[in-house]
Amino acid sequence: MNPESPLIHAKHVFRAAILLLAVLIAMLLGRSLFVPETWGEFGPYRGAAVAEHRDKPIRHGGNDSCAMCHDAEYAEHAGGEHASVQCESCHGPVAFHVDLEEGEVVAEMPVHRSRELCELCHLRLEARPADFPQVDVREHVLSNGGEFTPDACFECHDPHSPI
Amino acid sequence: MFPELTGFLFPNDIHIHWSLMIVMYPYITGLVAGAFLVSSLYHVFGREEFKPLGRFALATALCFLAVAGLPLLNHLGHPERGINVIITPNFTSAMAGFGILYASYFIVLLLEVWFVFRVDIIDTAARSRGLKRWFFAALALGVYDTSPEAQALDRKITRVLAAIGIPMACLLHGYVGFLFGALKANPWWSTPLMPVIFLFSAMVSGIALLIVLYQVAMKLKGMPIERNAISAMARWLWLFMIMSLTMELLEIMMLAYERAEEWEVISHLLTHQLSFSFISLQMVGGGLIPLILLGIVVLMDRYMDDRIRNTLTMVSSLLLLLQVLAMRWNVVIGGQMFSKSMTGFRETYVPEMFAKEGILAAALIFFIPFVLLVIFEKVLPTFRHLES
Secondary structure, eight states: OOTTOGGGGGHHHHHHHHHHHHHHHHHHHHHHHHSOTTBTSSSSSBTHHHHHHHTSOOOOOOTHHHHTTOHHHHHHHHTSTTTTSOHHHHSOOGGGTEETTTTEEOSOOOOOOSHHHHHHHHBOOTTSOTTSOOBOHHHHHHHTTOOOOTTTHHHHOBTTBOO | OOOOEEEOOOGGGSSOOSOHHHHHHHHHHHHHHHHHHHHHHHHTTOOGGGHHHHHHHHHHHHHHHHHTTHHHHHHSSSGGGTTHHHHSOOTTSGGGHHHHHHHHHHHHHHHHHHHHHHHHHHHHHHHOOHHHHHHHHHHTTTOOOOOHHHHHHHHHHHHHHHHHHHHHHHHHHHHHHHHHHTOTTOTTTOOTHHHHHHHHHHHHHHHHHHHHHHHHHHHHHTOOOOHHHHHHHHHHHHHHHHHHHHHHHHHHHHHHHHTOTHHHHHHHHHHTTTIIIIIIIIIIIIIIHHHHHHHHHHHTGGGOOHHHHHHHHHHHHHHHHHHHHHHHHHHHTGGGSBOTTSSEEEOOOOOOSSSTTSHHHHHHHHHHHHHHHHHHHHHSOSSHHHHO
8 A cells, every 4th residue: 555645554554444343244244033924914023923833733622612521510600600710720721631632631631629719810900890789809809708718708609600 | 918998099099109219210210311411521521620520420420320129120020031032022102212222322331431431441451460450451442542632632532522422311311301291190290391301400419429429539538528529519519409499390380270170189199198299209308408508509619618618518519319219200100199080199108117128128229339339430430540
């Protein structure tokens, strides 16, 4: 380079610029490594996620999936106040309990025999619709002459047909 | 452990989702923006009174920027997914701005630091040997050109970078205010003034931080505290705090005067849940008192003994640092203390000491930039050029 040229003193600037460029290129390359392949196919998310969710095994079977083995509970429940509440909401997904293809029991179904189960839906809260049955649990149990124990609700209510 | 509630709250109004970490994030970015402004006053506008601070302010901005994202990462349930906002931003959300603004500002700041300290780096490389020499030679990118022409070029580039940096610092911080200001469901946040208020309070906190750090650093190094630097910073601090307080008050006065339905909630919020942090801290203790103290410093500058000036600016700066923290708290936490239906309140919010996003975590995160600053000072002394 011409020794008179002012650029002779800009060597460090060129090095810095090249380094910056290299970093930017590395960032872009790095980004392309990290961006999932199907990103943006339908919108700002991973397109393959849709298929993945679709292909997940179905775990819930609905009330009818219990009927063939628990016809007594099924019938009692269908005729009671809880008819609109799914068995699996209080117990668990059928797939955890039964291999539906083989028709065999694979594990015990959870049974939540506790006040908390009922409070999940019936605890009095400002935010619940006013016409939904809800109680001040403690006051409710005591005023009906019961004892306020962890499984108090079951003294007077059958979870499958509570009234 | 249910918080005390009054009136009607939706179930998702009950929990304070944006915790102390979201208070720390705008606080730290604000400090960056303010410190950067001070360094630019010297590097771009050539205000000689800031010369003792030009480099130090730059180093402070870099150290605080380095941890600015940390509170956010700690807030995320899945910190490893935080990178997604940078790799796959969704531009229909304002949050997508983060990666671009943060990364580009970081690059500008790094480059500026490099050009400002380049000669020091080369000197150190030349004076040392072994591993240290290697390290500094690599930092200098292997070019040892300290000719006057090269230095003149450095200064020119520094000025350009510092000039680019000003709007970028404003964007980065204004954007943080925008995130709140653009939430139309929340009357305590939703105002176009929000980004502006955030910016001015950022300047206040950044200058205040520098006044404190500068005085402490000079004491530790046994160097004299430049009276011109302190009185100039006091003037700028006074100006910015007046603007910032004015706008904070204006926003409240607008709401109060308009008497729209949200005033019901906000007036209650200010006089109950936020009475201490807003009235006592943000307005009186951190607002009115420094306003008077700094007013004395600015108006009676000529008749004032250095020790008194230093003490008064120090006290006002500490109070203002608290004021800005209180302001961030009031915005972030205050906005989550009432129901979106505007008919109910959460009565208190006390962050836990040892929780993941608790007080200790916030203090630790806030401590890191000071450690970084000490390390920076060890590697590249920011005041050495003043000694000779």
